Amino acid sequence: xxxxxxxxxxxxRYASLAEIGEFIRREAQKAGFSDFNIYTIEMAVDEAxxxxxxxxxxxxxxxxxxxxVHTDEKGLTVVLExxxxxxxxxxxxxxxxxxxxxxxREHGWGLxxxxxxxxxVHFEFTPTGNRxxxxxxxxxxxxxxx
Amino acid sequence: xxxxxxxxxxxxxxKAKGRIDSYTAPQLSEALNKITESxxxxxxxxxxxxxxxxxxxxxxxxxTQKVCKRYNRGExxxxxxxxxIRAALDLAGFIPLxxxxxxxxxxxxxL
Numbered sequence: 210x211x212x213x214x215x216x217x218x219x220x221x222r223y224a225s226l227a228e229i230g231e232f233i234r235r236e237a238q239k240a241g242f243s244d245f246n247i248y249t250i251e252m253a254v255d256e257a258x259x260x261x262x263x264x265x266x267x268x269x270x271x272x273x274x275x276x277x278v279h280t281d282e283k284g285l286t287v288v289l290e291x292x293x294x295x296x297x298x299x300x301x302x303x304x305x306x307x308x309x310x311x312x313x314r315e316h317g318w319g320l321x322x323x324x325x326x327x328x329x330v331h332f333e334f335t336p337t338g339n340r341x342x343x344x345x346x347x348x349x350x351x352x353x354x355x
Numbered sequence: 356x357x358x359x360x361x362x363x364x365x366x367x368x369x370k371a372k373g374r375i376d377s378y379t380a381p382q383l384s385e386a387l388n389k390i391t392e393s394x395x396x397x398x399x400x401x402x403x404x405x406x407x408x409x410x411x412x413x414x415x416x417x418x419t420q421k422v423c424k425r426y427n428r429g430e431x432x433x434x435x436x437x438x439x440i441r442a443a444l445d446l447a448g449f450i451p452l453x454x455x456x457x458x459x460x461x462x463x464x465x466l
Binding site: 223224226227230244245248251252255256259262263304305306307308310311313315318319321322325 | 418447
């Protein structure tokens with residue numbers, strides 16, 4: 210499969226999420242991922258964008274989200290860039306999937322799903338904003354691949 | 356997202372359709388809150404028409420379940436949960452927190 214890259218800018222507002230989802234879904238479909246993996250990629254990117262709007266921009270219509278998608282033999286890489294406040298979701302305590310109903314917390318699920326659904330999650334803080342790289346492999350590496 | 360609400364004598368059925376994300380989840384919360392604020396706590400939520408649900412949607416479900424189950428006055432049950440959404444519920448550890456039915460009649464009959 211030949212390498213393919215595409216970049217798109219989206220307004221940093223929740224109403225952009227459906228359009229972002231459509232864009233990511235299309236790229237993941239073109240890359241040949243299964244329906245379930247396409248869903249997991251879409252969900253991870255949706256969570257990342259919601260976090261950017263809520264935490265980096267601290268509200269809607271404060272800035273743009275730049276999405277770059279690269280597909281190659283290894284898999285699909287999505288780079289999300291914003292120009293908001295430095296935000297490290299790792300500072301938010303992780304949710305507890307085994308907690309009883311009354312102890313379930315509201316926050317932390319976005320990063321949890323990104324980490325569970327994607328093979329690589331990298332955060333980087335640049336002088337102008339945040340850069341998040343999400344990677345989904347075509348094949349999960351096994352011992353034989355190493 | 357579209358939301359349809361049918362009120363029965365002993366429970367309420369809510370059918371959601373489309374995409375539930377940070378943009379639309381407040382609509383779902385509002386529909387569910389309206390029911391609980393009217394003193395009705397037995398709710399079946401039909402998700403058959405939902406194509407996508409982010410953690411914002413899962414939060415809406417958990418918050419409603421907390422309100423419904425308080426004082427054992429009722430519960431929120433889920434109906435026709437699409438496979439992808441079920442996988443997300445499972446990953447979040449939410450499967451044991453909700454009864455899940457494959458058809459609306461069974462859900463309503465058991466509420």
